Amino acid sequence: DQVTVTALHLDLKADFEKKTLSGYADLTLNWTDMKADTLVLDTRGLTILKVETPGSGRTRQFPYALDAVDAEKGQALRIRTMGRPTRVRIHYRTAPTAAALQWLTPAQTMSGKRPFMFSQSQTIAARSWVPLQDTPAVRFTYSARIWAPEGLRVVMSADNNPKATGAGGWKFNMPQRIPSYLLAIGIGELEAASLGPRTGVYAEPQRIKAAAWELGDTEKMVAAAESLYGPYRWGRYDMLVLPPSFPIGGMENPRLTFLTPTMIAGDRSLVDLIAHEL
Numbered sequence: 001d002q003v004t005v006t007a008l009h010l011d012l013k014a015d016f017e018k019k020t021l022s023g024y025a026d027l028t029l030n031w032t033d034m035k036a037d038t039l040v041l042d043t044r045g046l047t048i049l050k051v052e053t054p055g056s057g058r059t060r061q062f063p064y065a066l067d068a069v070d071a072e073k074g075q076a077l078r079i080r081t082m083g084r085p086t087r088v089r090i091h092y093r094t095a096p097t098a099a100a101l102q103w104l105t106p107a108q109t110m111s112g113k114r115p116f117m118f119s120q121s122q123t124i125a126a127r128s129w130v131p132l133q134d135t136p137a138v139r140f141t142y143s144a145r146i147w148a149p150e151g152l153r154v155v156m157s158a159d160n161n162p163k164a165t166g167a168g169g170w171k172f173n174m175p176q177r178i179p180s181y182l183l184a185i186g187i188g189e190l191e192a193a194s195l196g197p198r199t200g201v202y203a204e205p206q207r208i209k210a211a212a213w214e215l216g217d218t219e220k221m222v223a224a225a226e227s228l229y230g231p232y233r234w235g236r237y238d239m240l241v242l243p244p245s246f247p248i249g250g251m252e253n254p255r256l257t258f259l260t261p262t263m264i265a266g267d268r269s270l271v272d273l274i275a276h277e278l
Contacts, residue, residue, distance in 0.1 A: 002033035003084070005133050006177075010144040011169075014154075014187055016115045019103040022093035023147075025130055026054045028140075031084040039081050039088065042127035042134035044074025045095035051079050054089035062088065074127055090131050100125035102245060109189065109243055110206040114151055116188035118242055118258065120251065126180040139177035145169040148187050155202055157184035157253035160238055162192035162200060176234060176254065184253035186240050195219055198232075203241035207261060211241045214264045214271065221275055237278060250277045 007028035012021045029039065048066065052059045067076040079088065094101065104116040119129065127134040146154045147169050154170035157178070164170060190202045193212035196219030203211040218239070222232055239257045241264070250273050251258040257277040263270040 002036040003029050003031045003039055004138050005140050006030050008130070008132065008140050008142040008183075010130065010142070010146070012144070013147040014117065014149070014152075016103065016117070016149060019096035019101075020094050021098075021101070021129055024054075024089050024091045025132070026087055026089050027132065028087050029085065034084070037081055037083060039079040041077040041079070041090075041131045042074060042124070043077045043131045044125070044128040045098055046075075046077075046092045046128070046131055047095070048077060048131070049091040049093070051088060051090050053085060054087050059089075073124070077131055092131060094129050098125075098128040100128045104188075104243060104245060108245060110204045111189055114189040116186075116243055118186040118188075118240075118246065119184050120247065120258075121183050122181040122251065124181070126183050129185075130180075130183065132180055134180045136179040136181065139179050141177055142172075142174045142183065144172045146172070146185070146187070151189065152187050153190040153202070155186045155190065155238075155240055155256055157182055157256045159235065160192075160200075160202070160256060162194070162202075174255070178254055182253050184251070184256065184258065186242065186256075186258070188243075190240075196222075198222065198236045200236070200238045201241060202238065202256075203261075204243070207241060207264070210264050210266070211239075211261075214266070214268055215239060215274065217268065217271065218274060218278075221271075221278055225275075225278055239274070249273055252277045 005027050009026040012023035051062045051064045064079045100119045100121050156172045158172035158174035191205045191208040194200045199218045201211050241259050
């Protein structure tokens, strides 16, 4: 009621040995209460290093405090902004036990050569990897630059470029406003396959051919949805086929649905899952 996050920018590095993401989050703020001077964010297990004004010029640091741990909600991060800045930058790192992040060993992947990580932010686990207002009452656009080890591709619930190389970090932009539970990331040994002019799939190299065949009718599904509901508003509809430890059938992360590999039946008999997520 006093201030809302309207945009998020992430600059994070993935450390598979420590099982952490570390870096900073820039939050763009809209203050509606001209008497307010405190920003309260949701966190769970995050180590907060400092809070400051973003930018390359002279920065100003803000005092902050974490509430006592609540078993369900985590910890409120209270930042004394001493006024109403339009942006704040929070330097932090996640815990190896972050509720939203699953860190897989190479043995848990198809090749057995490289590790894998994926997120599941629903319902209120986004706060375990980003300090934000973790509620569907707040919707924001976002951008990101993610650093990952060589040989691993990063994808997010944003505009994924299948031709990206990761040079200078993997960059993303999400122009539509989303609630925090749809903030998603995946990092692993991934290949991309095009399914149509605005649809595609990412999967491990040993699974990409089967996934592309199984999901071959996705473009037709988008067209069918448009015939019912009007133009598709999200730009692209891509999918990420995850390792078997993904705990649910599918997750409707916008622009990048997350899928269980068990839906690849070899006869397209389970693709109603795609229609559901779409």
